[in-house]
Amino acid sequence: QKEVEQNSGPLSVPEGAIASLNCTYSDRGSQSFFWYRQYSGKSPELIMSIYSNGDKEDGRFTAQLNKASQYVSLLIRDSQPSDSATYLCAVTVDSNYQLIWGAGTKLIIKP
Amino acid sequence: DADVTQTPRNRITKTGKRIMLECSQTKGHDRMYWYRQDPGLGLRLIYYSFDVKDINKGEISDGYSVSRQAQAKFSLSLESAIPNQTALYFCATSDLGFEQYFGPGTRLTVT
Numbered sequence: 001q002k003e004v005e006q007n008s009g010p011l012s013v014p015e016g017a018i019a020s021l022n023c024t025y026s027d028r029g030s031q032s033f034f035w036y037r038q039y040s041g042k043s044p045e046l047i048m049s050i051y052s053n054g055d056k057e058d059g060r061f062t063a064q065l066n067k068a069s070q071y072v073s074l075l076i077r078d079s080q081p082s083d084s085a086t087y088l089c090a091v092t093v094d095s096n097y098q099l100i101w102g103a104g105t106k107l108i109i110k111p
Numbered sequence: 112d113a114d115v116t117q118t119p120r121n122r123i124t125k126t127g128k129r130i131m132l133e134c135s136q137t138k139g140h141d142r143m144y145w146y147r148q149d150p151g152l153g154l155r156l157i158y159y160s161f162d163v164k165d166i167n168k169g170e171i172s173d174g175y176s177v178s179r180q181a182q183a184k185f186s187l188s189l190e191s192a193i194p195n196q197t198a199l200y201f202c203a204t205s206d207l208g209f210e211q212y213f214g215p216g217t218r219l220t221v222t
Contacts, residue, residue: 043213103153
C-alpha cells in the first residue's frame with residue numbers, strides 16, 4: 001500500500017514565525033511532489049510543486065525535498081493569520097499520473 | 112468565471128435514489144478526476160479519465176459510475192445512494208503534467 005503520511009495537527013504557530021510542515025511517503029519511485037492549501041469547506045489550491053532534491057522558494061513559501069529520506073516539507077515564513085488552513089501533501093505514484101494524498105496538517109496562526 | 116465548475120454545490124438525497132454530479136472545465140485539460148473527501152481521510156480517487164475514450168477506476172469506485180461526455184465535461188453518478196456516500200466531492204483537471212486544479216466541490220448528504 002503506497003502511503004503519504006502527515007501529522008494531522010493542529011500545528012499552532014505565532015504570527016510572524018516560521019511554520020514547518022512535513023510529509024513522508026512510502027514509494028521510492030515517486031517523482032513529483034505537491035503542496036495544496038485547503039481552507040475549511042473550500043477546495044484544495046495548489047501552492048507549490050517540487051520535482052528535484054533540494055529547496056524551491058516562491059515568495060514566503062519554501063518546499064524542501066529529500067528523496068533519499070523520502071520526505072518533503074513546506075516552510076512558511078512570516079506566517080499570517082490568513083495562512084491558517086489545512087495543508088495537503090500529494091505525491092505521484094508510478095507512471096499513470098495518479099496522486100496519493102496525505103490526510104493533511106491543520107495549521108493555526110495565532111495573532 | 113471559474114475554470115472548473117461543479118453542479119450542484121449542495122445536495123441532500125435519500126437512500127436508494129440515483130444522483131448525478133456534474134463537472135465542467137474551461138482549462139482545456141484532457142485529464143479529469145473525481146475525488147471524495149471525508150474528515151480525517153484526505154482525498155480518495157473515485158475515477159479518472161485521460162481523454163473522452165479513456166476512463167479508469169480509482170481507489171474507491173464501487174457504487175459509482177462516470178461518463179465523459181466531452182473533453183470539458185465529466186459526470187459522476189451514484190446509482191443507488193447510501194448514507195456512507197455522504198461526503199464532499201471534488202472534480203479536478205490536469206494537463207500532461209501532474210498539477211491538478213480543483214472545482215469548488217459538491218457537498219452531498221444521503222439520508
